[in-house]
Structure formats: structure tokens, C-alpha cells
Amino acid sequence: MKISIAAGLAAMTLSSMTSAATLAEGIKADMPQLMALYRDLHANPELSMQEVRTPAKLAAEVRKLGFQVTEHVGKTGVVAVMKNGPGPVLLIRADMDALPVKEETGLPFASKVMGKLPDGTATPVMHACGHDTHVATWLGTARRLAAMKDQWSGTVVMVLQPGEELVMGAQAMLDDGLFTRFPKPDYLIAFHDAATLPAGVIGVTPGYVLANVDTVNVVVKGVGGHGAYPQNTKDPIVLASRIVTSLQTLVSRENTPFNPAVVTVGSFHAGTKSNIIPDQAKLALTVRSYAPETRKLLLDGIRRIVRGEAIAAGMPDDRMPTVEIEQPSADATYNTPELSARLTKLFGAHFGADRVVEGQPVMAAEDFSRYWLADKTKQSTIFWVGGVPKAKWDAANGDTTKLPALHSPLWAPEAETVISTATEAMTVAAFDILKKG
Ligand SMILES: [Zn+2]
Ligand SMILES: [Zn+2]
Numbered sequence: 005m006k007i008s009i010a011a012g013l014a015a016m017t018l019s020s021m022t023s024a025a026t027l028a029e030g031i032k033a034d035m036p037q038l039m040a041l042y043r044d045l046h047a048n049p050e051l052s053m054q055e056v057r058t059p060a061k062l063a064a065e066v067r068k069l070g071f072q073v074t075e076h077v078g079k080t081g082v083v084a085v086m087k088n089g090p091g092p093v094l095l096i097r098a099d100m101d102a103l104p105v106k107e108e109t110g111l112p113f114a115s116k117v118m119g120k121l122p123d124g125t126a127t128p129v130m131h132a133c134g135h136d137t138h139v140a141t142w143l144g145t146a147r148r149l150a151a152m153k154d155q156w157s158g159t160v161v162m163v164l165q166p167g168e169e170l171v172m173g174a175q176a177m178l179d180d181g182l183f184t185r186f187p188k189p190d191y192l193i194a195f196h197d198a199a200t201l202p203a204g205v206i207g208v209t210p211g212y213v214l215a216n217v218d219t220v221n222v223v224v225k226g227v228g229g230h231g232a233y234p235q236n237t238k239d240p241i242v243l244a245s246r247i248v249t250s251l252q253t254l255v256s257r258e259n260t261p262f263n264p265a266v267v268t269v270g271s272f273h274a275g276t277k278s279n280i281i282p283d284q285a286k287l288a289l290t291v292r293s294y295a296p297e298t299r300k301l302l303l304d305g306i307r308r309i310v311r312g313e314a315i316a317a318g319m320p321d322d323r324m325p326t327v328e329i330e331q332p333s334a335d336a337t338y339n340t341p342e343l344s345a346r347l348t349k350l351f352g353a354h355f356g357a358d359r360v361v362e363g364q365p366v367m368a369a370e371d372f373s374r375y376w377l378a379d380k381t382k383q384s385t386i387f388w389v390g391g392v393p394k395a396k397w398d399a400a401n402g403d404t405t406k407l408p409a410l411h412s413p414l415w416a417p418e419a420e421t422v423i424s425t426a427t428e429a430m431t432v433a434a435f436d437i438l439k440k441g
Pocket of ligand 1: 133169410411
């Protein structure tokens with residue numbers, strides 16, 4: 005009995021070792037093609053919701069692999085489905101948009117592309133968030149899943165999403181029937197390249213990983229007049245200044261220190277000349293949180309403070325300030341504990357514990373959140389794959405404030421390591437989630 009269990013275990017270990025070796029070899033063989041694709045995407049970036057070339061190219065590639073491919077989902081998104089026997093449905097998502105940033109990396113394949121913002125303004129365009137590594141990984145993963153169909157059972161829904169940087173694309177795809185026209189997922193996974201981890205290191209953050217982000221515009225009205233006769237005016241600059249100061253108490257006095265929250269007034273505009281009291285001042289705020297209760301506390305508090313300060317200043321009812329929350333706003337991204345723990349363990353066993361760390365939550369935004377929020381019974385995780393070249397990491401002594409961040413014109417991830425690591429991680433995650441019965 006003992007002998008047969010031992011023999012069985014040995015056989016299992018041997019077979020999983022063989023498949024790990026086959027997987028690594030397969031990815032290695034694919035890398036020249038994936039790197040050529042990456043350099044091509046990097047040199048030809050496309051702005052949010054204007055992705056045309058990227059999805060067309062990728063749709064053609066996955067169609068050749070035997071996926072059922074639907075284009076123009078949520079304007080420019082691609083959905084590629086592969087059904088491979090009984091089992092759960094796994095959604096694998098990559099975002100594909102670039103940013104209005106002028107590239108300064110000096111890479112031989114740096115972008116020289118000019119694009120147009122929604123208001124028609126011309127702008128340089130760059131893959132400054134590394135979504136080009138996400139797209140290359142998406143294809144790398146599709147290639148492995150198609151080539152190693154004997155290793156898994158279930159359905160894979162590969163989603164190439166537009167418009168992440170405007171937090172619009174995920175919702176656009178959902179509104180266009182992502183969960184009704186295609187197999188509805190039980191599991192959701194994605195990754196993002198990280199400017200705060202050394203190349204090839206994977207970070208998994210359990211629970212909240214990215215924040216609710218609201219942009220709040222406040223117009224503080226006043227009664228303008230001559231600077232020499234303040235008694236005849238209601239000065240909006242003094243009132244707006246009081247509002248800015250009072251807003252600081254939301255995080256420091258009303259919020260529990262155990263719930264992360266940010267209220268930043270990033271813009272304050274008023275007036276034209278020293279001796280004129282203007283009739284309005286404009287404030288723009290970024291408001292960030294994780295928990296929905298915290299978000300409500302901050303947004304309700306802003307409305308209350310803005311109105312309360314205006315009343316205290318004696319502003320007449322018809323000159324009350326206005327508070328507008330810009331749409332779309334971003335909802336916090338939540339990694340469900342069970343799946344994030346499962347992936348941490350799996351990646352540790354596959355890559356070695358030294359290549360897997362617990363990632364830190366950040367106050368940036370991601371619209372990957374929308375897929376889980378559309379159905380919270382599902383399990384969801386977005387993980388990080390480090391992209392900082394080792395020499396640069398060592399030179400900065402791991403101090404990430406000395407390194408270019410995501411969205412920086414200097415951000416140049418070590419793409420080969422990011423793409424090969426992420427492809428391997430995505431594929432082993434798929435094999436594990438879609439384990440044969
Ligand atoms: Zn970004
Ligand atoms: Zn991004």
C-alpha cells in the first residue's frame with residue numbers, strides 16, 4: 005500500500021515536472037515572436053477607446069490558434085473563447101491602451117506616434133503603463149493554452165480590453181454583453197507590470213489592491229467687486245481657502261485611521277488681477293479610498309463642508325457652491341482572499357518562494373474591478389509582475405522613489421522578463437483553476 009502511494013506520488017511529481025518543463029520550453033520557443041509583437045505594439049501605441057490596429061492584429065493571431073473570436077465588443081474589445089471539455093469558466097483579461105505621454109526612454113523602438121485626445125488636441129502617445137507587455141502576454145498565454153489542451157479542462161474566455169486608462173473599457177464590454185453573449189466566468193484573472201518590483205518577481209495582494217477614485221469639481225461662487233470695497237462683496241477666494249482647510253479634517257478627524265483615505269485638492273483657480281475680487285473660484289479634488297463606507301463618508305463630507313462653509317460665509321442661497329463628481333469614476337479593485345491565497349501558493353511552488361512576495365495595495369485605479377463588481381460571487385485576482393531591470397533595482401537599493409514610475413516617460417520595463425514570467429504565471433494559474441477532474 006505504502007509502496008503504491010509512493011509510486012503514485014513519484015509518477016505525479018514526474019508528470020507535473022514534465023509539464024512544467026514543456027511549458028517553459030514552449031514559452032522560450034515563443035519568445036522571439038512575442039518580443040517582435042511587443043516591440044511593434046510599443047512603437048505603435050493607441051490611445052484609450054481608439055484601439056484599432058492592436059485588436060485587429062491580436063484577433064487574427066488567436067483565430068489561427070483555434071479560438072472563437074469576436075471583435076468590436078465594447079467598441080474595440082476582443083473576446084476569444086476556447087471550450088475544452090467540462091469544468092469552470094476562466095476569464096483572462098489584458099488591457100491594451102496607451103497614454104498621452106511623450107516617450108523619453110531612448111529605446112530603439114520608442115514611439116514617435118502622435119494621437120488625438122477626445123477634445124481634438126494633438127498629443128504624443130506612449131505605452132507608459134506597460135499595457136504592451138500585457139497584450140504580448142495575452143497572446144503568449146493563448147498560445148500555451150492552445151498547445152497544451154491536454155493539461156486542462158473547462159472554458160477559457162480571453163478578453164482584450166480597451167480604454168483602461170479612462171476606466172471605461174471594462175464597463176463598455178460588460179454593457180455590450182460580455183457576461184451574456186459569452187460563457188459567464190467563474191474566475192477572473194489579470195496582471196499588471198510593476199515599476200516597484202524587480203524584474204520577474206510576482207506580487208499578490210490579498211483583499212483591496214487598487215482604490216476607489218473620484219474626481220470632484222467644486223465651483224465656489226461669490227459676489228465680485230473692487231478689492232478696495234470688500235464690504236460690498238462675498239469673496240470666493242477666502243471662502244474656497246476655508247473649504248480647502250476644512251477638507252483636511254475629513255481624513256484626519258472623521259475617518260478611522262484603519263481605513264486608507266486620501267482627499268487632495270490638486271487644483272485651485274480664481275481671479276485675474278490684484279484689485280478685483282472675482283465672482284468664483286474653482287477647486288478640483290482627487291478622492292481615494294477602498295471601502296464603500298469610506299468613499300461615502302468622504303463624498304458626503306465634502307458636500308457638507310462645502311455647503312457649511314458657504315453658509316458660514318453668509319453666502320445667499322442662490323450663490324451656494326456646486327459639487328460635481330466626474331464620471332466615470334473608478335471602483336476599488338478587490339482580490340478575493342481564496343483565489344489570491346491559492347495563486348500565491350501556486351506561484352511560490354512553481355517559481356520558488358524568492359520570486360513571490362505579498363504585494364502592497366496602492367491608491368491608483370484599475371477598471372479590472374468592474375468584472376468582479378458585476379458579480380461578486382466570482383473569484384478574482386489581479387497580480388503584479390515586476391519589470392525593473394535588476395541592475396537598476398540594485399543601483400537604487402530597492403528605493404522605488406528613485407526609479408521611473410508607471411506613466412513616466414522613462415518607464416521601460418524589462419519586457420522579455422515580464423512577458424515570459426507573466427505568460428508562465430497565467431498559464432500555470434489556468435492549469436490549476438481548470439484542473440482535469
Ligand atoms: Zn496606467
Ligand atoms: Zn495600467
